[in-house]
Amino acid sequence: MFQLDLKSRKSIYEQIVDNVKELIMTGILNAEDKIPSVRELSKTLTVNPNTIQKAYRELEYQGYLYTVSGLGTFVASPSEVPIDEKRIGEVKEHLRESIKELLYIGCSLDRIRKILDELIEERSDWNDKGK
Amino acid sequence: MFQLDLKSRKSIYEQIVDNVKELIMTGILNAEDKIPSVRELSKTLTVNPNTIQKAYRELEYQGYLYTVSGLGTFVASPSEVPIDEKRIGEVKEHLRESIKELLYIGCSLDRIRKILDELIEERSDWNDKGK
Amino acid sequence: MFQLDLKSRKSIYEQIVDNVKELIMTGILNAEDKIPSVRELSKTLTVNPNTIQKAYRELEYQGYLYTVSGLGTFVASPSEVPIDEKRIGEVKEHLRESIKELLYIGCSLDRIRKILDELIEERSDWNDKGK
Amino acid sequence: MFQLDLKSRKSIYEQIVDNVKELIMTGILNAEDKIPSVRELSKTLTVNPNTIQKAYRELEYQGYLYTVSGLGTFVASPSEVPIDEKRIGEVKEHLRESIKELLYIGCSLDRIRKILDELIEERSDWNDKGK
DNA sequence: GTGGTCTAGACCACT
DNA sequence: GTGGTCTAGACCACA
Numbered sequence: 001m002f003q004l005d006l007k008s009r010k011s012i013y014e015q016i017v018d019n020v021k022e023l024i025m026t027g028i029l030n031a032e033d034k035i036p037s038v039r040e041l042s043k044t045l046t047v048n049p050n051t052i053q054k055a056y057r058e059l060e061y062q063g064y065l066y067t068v069s070g071l072g073t074f075v076a077s078p079s080e081v082p083i084d085e086k087r088i089g090e091v092k093e094h095l096r097e098s099i100k101e102l103l104y105i106g107c108s109l110d111r112i113r114k115i116l117d118e119l120i121e122e123r124s125d126w127n128d129k130g131k
Numbered sequence: 132m133f134q135l136d137l138k139s140r141k142s143i144y145e146q147i148v149d150n151v152k153e154l155i156m157t158g159i160l161n162a163e164d165k166i167p168s169v170r171e172l173s174k175t176l177t178v179n180p181n182t183i184q185k186a187y188r189e190l191e192y193q194g195y196l197y198t199v200s201g202l203g204t205f206v207a208s209p210s211e212v213p214i215d216e217k218r219i220g221e222v223k224e225h226l227r228e229s230i231k232e233l234l235y236i237g238c239s240l241d242r243i244r245k246i247l248d249e250l251i252e253e254r255s256d257w258n259d260k261g262k
Numbered sequence: 263m264f265q266l267d268l269k270s271r272k273s274i275y276e277q278i279v280d281n282v283k284e285l286i287m288t289g290i291l292n293a294e295d296k297i298p299s300v301r302e303l304s305k306t307l308t309v310n311p312n313t314i315q316k317a318y319r320e321l322e323y324q325g326y327l328y329t330v331s332g333l334g335t336f337v338a339s340p341s342e343v344p345i346d347e348k349r350i351g352e353v354k355e356h357l358r359e360s361i362k363e364l365l366y367i368g369c370s371l372d373r374i375r376k377i378l379d380e381l382i383e384e385r386s387d388w389n390d391k392g393k
Numbered sequence: 394m395f396q397l398d399l400k401s402r403k404s405i406y407e408q409i410v411d412n413v414k415e416l417i418m419t420g421i422l423n424a425e426d427k428i429p430s431v432r433e434l435s436k437t438l439t440v441n442p443n444t445i446q447k448a449y450r451e452l453e454y455q456g457y458l459y460t461v462s463g464l465g466t467f468v469a470s471p472s473e474v475p476i477d478e479k480r481i482g483e484v485k486e487h488l489r490e491s492i493k494e495l496l497y498i499g500c501s502l503d504r505i506r507k508i509l510d511e512l513i514e515e516r517s518d519w520n521d522k523g524k
Numbered sequence: 525g526t527g528g529t530c531t532a533g534a535c536c537a538c539t
Numbered sequence: 540g541t542g543g544t545c546t547a548g549a550c551c552a553c554a
Binding site: 050 | 528529530531532537538539
């Protein structure tokens with residue numbers, strides 16, 4: 001499914017969250033798919049079940065998964081729920097941090113603008129082609 | 132000089148590092164400027180001196196500051212901080228991820244554009260005031 | 263007969279219990295009506311028979327159903343299920359807590375009134391259709 | 394601070410969440426107050442620190458607390474953040490459950506309406522008197 | 525001292 | 540089998 005980087009400063013559960021999110025957003029995992037059970041993934045990644053569960057819980061909170069106790073954990077359908085303004089605020093905060101980071105590194109505001117335009121461009125291309 | 136946000140998940144020392152970097156990048160602090168002593172800043176921010184010291188050490192290590200024993204801590208010349216293209220690539224990747232996530236949550240591209248413009252605007256306001 | 267919501271945190275057997283209770287309370291199922299056999303309901307809901315059986319057992323225990331070996335399971339007479347004033351008090355306390363929480367989150371009393379009206383409306387629609 | 398009921402079906406961490414929420418909503422704990430550290434509360438309640446942390450985390454997610462790593466956990470100011478629609482949806486679900494419960498018990502819709510009116514009345518009295 | 529993460533291993537209810 | 544909760548005890552970074 002994916003691999004962990006033990007050297008990373010990211011915590012293990014955070015890596016799992018990001019990886020699963022990635023698999024869902026890229027369409028490798030689809031709505032209603034069953035994902036590996038806590039114990040199963042725990043074995044394949046040789047990570048403690050509690051750590052896996054923590055990651056799954058976080059993903060559930062963020063709306064990517066849902067759980068049926070006794071049956072397993074499944075991929076949720078995207079935004080069947082009204083847009084989550086709180087979550088948007090959180091992601092916006094991430095973006096703000098990254099932009100600050102670019103400034104620290106020494107990027108000019110113009111260069112940052114260019115980078116952001118590029119990224120937006122990427123997605124609109126993607127949308128035009130993909131859908 | 133700047134303010135800390137205790138509610139942020141960022142650690143205090145990290146916030147100090149980022150804020151000082153920002154003051155330097157935006158030209159509010161210039162090469163050879165003397166910055167407040169550990170004790171002084173510790174008082175104005177009501178933060179443990181050890182925390183300030185840790186931040187200064189980190190800034191020194193990253194090449195933004197230098198210390199002259201008995202005289203104080205000073206801002207280094209910017210030339211000593213070359214632009215790190217690799218790091219830019221990494222941050223760009225973060226930005227890409229966040230944008231992907233906003234799309235997945237259900238934000239339209241237009242709304243994302245608006246959010247990014249807002250964030251850029253924040254920074255240029257800052258710069259205008261600062262200079 | 264009714265539908266299950268797998269995404270709910272309620273366990274499946276609990277949902278079945280609640281749904282059957284509801285069908286009885288709203289008069290869709292009447293005293294002495296025969297309800298589907300464990301196997302039958304198991305198929306229509308695509309749920310493990312053990313789960314259905316557990317739900318039926320619980321309903322029997324609470325006095326809503328009774329079983330005649332070899333014939334099937336039937337709805338009990340409502341008189342056998344006296345109103346539990348103590349329980350009403352408990353649920354009222356839950357409602358009070360939830361309302362308090364909505365106020366704390368920042369809902370106006372008017373908005374809360376609207377929400378409650380909506381919920382009541384849901385039930386009376388249900389009853390009108392059912393009877 | 395409060396006591397746990399080990400006989401309750403509610404899990405320990407859930408009881409802690411509810412109790413702390415109650416202390417905040419009734420104004421016994423006020424914004425910016427420091428609450429007992431994880432280890433401290435762990436000792437006074439003779440409960441594992443992990444369990445306390447889980448409760449605090451949940452409260453943070455719901456917006457009642459915020460955390461400064463290395464300093465402690467504090468009571469957040471109410472709704473300095475835009476109204477959390479997701480959370481409202483969750484509480485609404487609780488209300489829906491309670492209303493269903495009343496139906497199961499045998500309350501008529503009219504009686505339920507009366508109960509809800511009573512509860513709303515309580516709060517508007519409270520608001521008139523209190524503020 | 526504070527919170528944050530992780531492990532190992534146990535018990536429970538539900539499917 | 541599944542997830543959910545809890546304990547005991549360890550290590551880390553930060554203040």
